Amino acid sequence: MPDSAVPSPSKSEPCGLMLKCWVFFFTALPFLWIPSLLEAHSLRKSVFLILVGAHLIFRAWRKIKPIEFQPRGLDYLLIFYVLIRILSSGFLPPDPQVLMFSLETLMWESSLLLFYLLIRSENPGMSWWSRVVFGLLVSFFLCAILQITGAPFVREMVDGRLQCSLFHPNVLGILVVSLCAFLSAKGSRSPSILAGLLVAFLLVMGSGSRNAFFWLLVTLMYFQPVRRVFILVPLILIPGWEVMRISTFPAEAYRSRLVEHFTIRLEVYKSTWHAILSSPSGTGAGLYSAKIHPHTTEKLHGFFPNPLRQSLQKAHNVVLESIVESGWVLWIWWFCALTLFWKLRFSCSKAAVWILFLGAMFSVVLNYPEGQIFLVLFLSGAVNGEDGIIDSRN
């Protein structure tokens, strides 16, 4: 394990068993799905909560020197974020009903914070991170093959698009690009890295996510370990692949109406902006979809007339949605968080976090447990700074 960028006052051994469990969890992630559950992510969320609980118990009760780590600005900011979320959910102004309705989100975000602190304190080495990233890529790839073959224990494809049992192909796309960014940031040209990148590229192609295509190109162009001429390959392949899919799956034809799509997205942001202006103290954590309808623009209603079939549920922008839910104070929080994050030493995890964050500015990837788990996982790695290989870019 390389030396930490942050000197820890008392270095002690990490909880090996739990770290192995986490590797297992991430490797099994695409297969943690049962058709009889309400949401695609329910089993994953449940297993995650159980593992965080178990890790906490192991951490507290094992008979070795308790791990201490030097807290950094981002750690305090994340704790502060959860506090803001709690205060904006039925405390300021007092409303027990809002608190009751926000409790699920608050509990989930608190468990994410615990997971972040646990991984931060464990400070696993690069081999652990490699196992997690390669494990995820391999299992996503296996899941994709099973999806294509129509195996019964994975979710069906969505109009020819892979989603690997996640909520939506777009979520898969961005998550895979974040893994791709992690691998690319290593700056290595080893066969395993190149194989990983190839798998990631195929998965992004299969997901058919335009947002993911864009960030994949950005990732390859910025970090690419191969010759820049290879960037031309996806640039030529992607439009051809899109045209082929649209002609094979008529339901996908709507994707070619770019102006309409742009208008819908613009109206979503306008509606969200109206909601921000009308609620300076926030609507309560997790209540965006419950509170947005009075602010929805007329034009958006025209696109989605039936509230039972399709309606505005997510802002498609993580910053705006969090500000709607927790108030204007989060403008300052986001500014501080991004400034502190920018100042972190360059690392593979930092690259992955950037992709997740930038992807979430135009998609719902951070609205679902998988994306949130990935974010806090890589954030803990970025703050620890132990997985960084290249330091020359800073």
Add this chain to the structure above:
Amino acid sequence: MFRKILAGLIGVLLIAYGFLFLKKDYLFAKFISLMTTEETLEEVTSTFAKIQKLRLPAYPVKTSYYQLRLEIERRRFLTAWEMGLRLHRLAPGYYDLEWHLAFLAQKLARPQTALVWIEKAIDYHPFEESNYLLKAKILDSMDLEELAKDSLLTARKLSIRNRHFKAD
């Protein structure tokens, strides 16, 4: 020692929550499936009772909305009405909540109130034809036939528009 006990307690709570969350999720999926397949009311009610027994904060808005729908199915209109008003305060425009409130007000023989609620439903979802159909019914029950006819025409126009509108 205090830190150890606290961490252990939180850990146990998280593990228990993880298991219970999975159970609620499964029951909820079963409940919605029973509601849509029009199974016997007893079965639907008993499944929902199991969900409520868990007393878990998972899917709070959805749970309240479906509870309201179940109360309507059970023809307990007053309970449903009170429940709907509470939910509206927290989640205005959630699915077709205001439509249900207008429907309930009509069932409770309060046509004026029903009219107010259906207007609210139209405010939140102005392109949904079922809002105008219910409005026509309410207006008709108030002997405002001309207005009811206008509303019915709007519903028809919207129905054609929405059916041929690809985005929905």
